[in-house]
Structure formats: structure tokens, C-alpha cells
Amino acid sequence: MKNIFAVKAFSNWVFNWYRSTIRNPKWRWWLILGSLVYLVDPFDALPDFLPIVGMIDDGLIATVLVSEVSQMMSDRLKAQKNKFSNGSMPVSTSDVETPAIDVKSVSLS
Numbered sequence: 001m002k003n004i005f006a007v008k009a010f011s012n013w014v015f016n017w018y019r020s021t022i023r024n025p026k027w028r029w030w031l032i033l034g035s036l037v038y039l040v041d042p043f044d045a046l047p048d049f050l051p052i053v054g055m056i057d058d059g060l061i062a063t064v065l066v067s068e069v070s071q072m073m074s075d076r077l078k079a080q081k082n083k084f085s086n087g088s089m090p091v092s093t094s095d096v097e098t099p100a101i102d103v104k105s106v107s108l109s
Contacts, residue, residue, distance in 0.1 A: 015064065022068050035065045 022031050034074040037057055038044055 018064055019068060023072065032065065032069065035061055039065075 018031070021027050038061055042048050044057060046054050046057045048058065
């Protein structure tokens with residue numbers, strides 16, 4: 001029972017560290033690059049040649065990486081939408097009235 005608690009506490013600590021580090025602009029790209037290298041590299045904490053166990057750590061890293069990057073992108077898109085909806089730019093082209101332009105055709109020959 002103590003081992004299960006220790007594993008959960010360690011995994012929560014790693015997850016929280018990863019989350020706080022990836023949201024820091026100074027370290028974000030280093031952590032994303034390091035995660036991608038870890039996924040591609042066959043020499044990692046649990047080697048990939050082990051049938052099931054070797055893919056578990058890669059799956060966890062990939063899951064956390066994708067979820068955090070998608071959350072950051074979602075937050076960024078919401079911030080841009082809120083920024084534009086506050087009056088700095090129109091949200092859609094239907095909000096802008098375009099004047100009608102009359103054109104006469106002219107023959108060039």
C-alpha cells in the first residue's frame with residue numbers, strides 16, 4: 001500500500017512539474033523537443049523492446065505532451081477571440097458593412 005501511494009505521489013509530482021514547465025515560455029520549446037526526442041529514442045527509462053511495459057512510458061509522455069499542447073493552443077485561441085471581440089478587430093466579416101461599387105465596362109480595342 002505504501003508503494004502505491006509513493007508511485008501516485010511521484011507521478012503527480014512529475015505531472016505537475018511537466019505542466020508548470022511547459023507553460024513557462026522560457027522552457028516550453030526545450031521540454032517539447034525533449035519529449036519528442038524521448039519518444040523517438042529507443043534508449044529510455046523502460047526500453048521499447050519490452051513488449052507492453054516498454055510502450056507504457058512512451059504512451060504516458062505522448063499523452064501528457066499532446067494534452068498540454070492542445071490545452072495551451074485552446075487557451076491561446078480563446079484569448080485571441082476575447083481580444084478581438086473587445087473591439088480591436090471585428091470577429092467576422094459579416095460585422096463589417098462593405099459599400100457597393102458600381103463599375104462601367106470599357107472596351108480597350
